[in-house]
Amino acid sequence: MFHKATKDLAKQLAPDGDLLPVSSLIDQDRFRPLYLVRRKPKRFWMIHHRYYKTGFRLSDILVPGQDSRNLDVQDSHSITVEDCTDGRVEWTIKLPEDFVSTEVTVAASTSQVKSIKVKRAEVSPADLVFLQERKINMDHSFIKDLRKRRENLYVVNEAVQALEETKLQKVNTMEGTILNEIYVRFSLKGTRGSKRVIVIPTDCVLAFRIKPLIIQSESWGISHHPDEETFAADGVTVDSGYSPDGGMGDLEREVEKECAELSQLSTDLRAKFLKSIIAVIINSDLxxxxxxxxxxxxxxxxxxELKSENPDLEDLLNNLQDSEGSINLDLVGPVLYTLQALGELTEDQLLRLAQSVEKQIVSKQLALVKSILKQDFHLKDAFSLDAKLVSSLQEEELNITKAMIGLGGVTLQRNGPSFTGTGDLAAFSALSALYVALYALHLLSRSD
Structure with a gap:
């Protein structure tokens, strides 16, 4: 719920996408100005890069200096975000004239905030230049580890913070919708009329902007190019993942390798893992x-320590570690891989995915999506689909499948007895994430 609210806020304040939402309330303090965040190479089916806290400030990795100058973090005027609820949420963003002279209203989900005031805090550019007089401590264990992993490092130069304590509410009152039907069918928490509240404290960081940190020997600097690499001077480039030019072959090899351990699970464990995965598909907070x-x-x-107060996750977490609490990374890897793919899907896709598991049509959808991904997405012409793959789905099943694939950017159309599809390169990545999710669910839902 917190992450959805911060994503909506970041999107409205900065439609160009350079304002990054904080994903976890408990970690928000690690995204203040001058804190360091890192970015791992993303897989080609990931739409957005993922940024992770480090717990370090920029000054922590610099050779100690003799200066006593206080760094200046400048605050802007406050920004008010309001909503009005009448069956759905309407967000209205009002910005001061010296920020952006516009007002945006957009429909949101069932997450509700009566009113939230935020401020923008940023580091003075002069302070960043002043800090460059101090060298990087190349013997710092964090820098050594980062260099070994070839991960990029960034410094937070701006943050959007809550100006006052605010209550964030989530109310499920969508009667007669697919959401409630799935909640009822799977007997999970979140039925009609349920309500959750999260209190956002004063000064809580909701979103942030970053600048790449470029390290050359002991010297360092700030780049204005978002994809520049931290250790480019070493002469080694970071592998950003598979290229769509590799087509379906690369994706098949990747998913088979990453999910290999899931195929080795016993029938009992597959059922337990599937139950937890269905729970998180339905509940974005989980x-x-x-x-x-x-x-x-x-x-x-x-x-x-793998623990959760939610009973829907209990079986999964217990089986990812032994009786002494030692974590089995061979199992954590494929589960995390599956969750990351699910995180790339829209909420509507996830709900239809849950329906697909219930109707036991995942294997049919997997074959259909695989056939679509084999098409040449460089071409704008429509491509033909295997009639057998489409005819294997009943009318309701086909509607669910068409909607789920359509949300990934590929449109399916009936032309007499046959079907054709259209999509572009952007759809390839989106549909690839769906393929990963379907593949994992197919392994977990097998009865053999």
Whole structure:
């Protein structure tokens, strides 16, 4: 719920996408100005890069200096975000004249905030230049580890913070919708009329902007090019993942490798894992919670504890570790891979995915999506689909499938007895994430 609210806020304040939402309320303090964040190479089916907290400030990795100058973090005028609820949420963004002279109103989901005032805090450019007089401590364990992993490093130069304590509410009152039907069918929490409240504290960081940190020997600087690499001077470039030019072959090899451990699970464990995955598909808050938890486990298994107060995650987390609490990274990896793919899908796609599992049509959808991904997305012409793959789906099943694929950017059309599809390169990445999710669900839902 918190992440959805921050994503909506960031999107409205900065439609160009350079304002990044904070994903976790508990970690928000690590995204203040002058804190460092890192970015891992993304897989080609990921639409957005993922940024992770480090817990370090820029000054922590610099050789100690003799200066006593206080760094200046400048605050802007306050920004008021209001909503009006009448069956759906309407967000109205009003900005001061010296920020952006516009007013935007947009429909949101069932997440509701009566009113939230935020401010923009940014680092003085002069302070960043002043800090460059101090060298990077290349012997710092964090820098050594980062260099070994070839991960890029960024410094937060601007943050959007809550000006006062605010209550964020989520109310599920969507009677007669697909959402409630799925909630009822799977007997999960979140039925009609349910309400959740999160209190956003004063000065809570909701979104942030970053600048790449470029390190050359002991010297460093700030880049204005978002994709510039931190350790480019080493002469090694970071592999950003598979290229769409590789087509379906690369994707098949990747997903088979990443999900291999899931195929080895017993029937009992597959059922338990599937139950938890369905729970996070339906509940985006659980999806966010579990993803962050497993990312933390994958980064430092010795310091991470896999626990959750939610019973829907209990079986999964218990089976990702032994009786002494040692985490099985061989299992955490494919589960996290699946969750990251699910995180790339829209809420509507996730709901239809849950329906597909219930109707036991995942294997048919997997074959259909695979056939679509084999098409040449460089061409704008429509492509033909295997009639057998489409005819294997009943009318309702086909409607669910068409809607789910359509939300990924590929349109399916009936031409007499046959079907054709149209899509572009952007759709390739979006549909690839759906393929990953379908592949994992197919493995977990097998009865053999």
């Amino acid at each position: 999806l966010q919670e579990l993803t962050l938890k497993l990312e933390e486990a994958f980064e430092d298994a010795d310091k991470c």
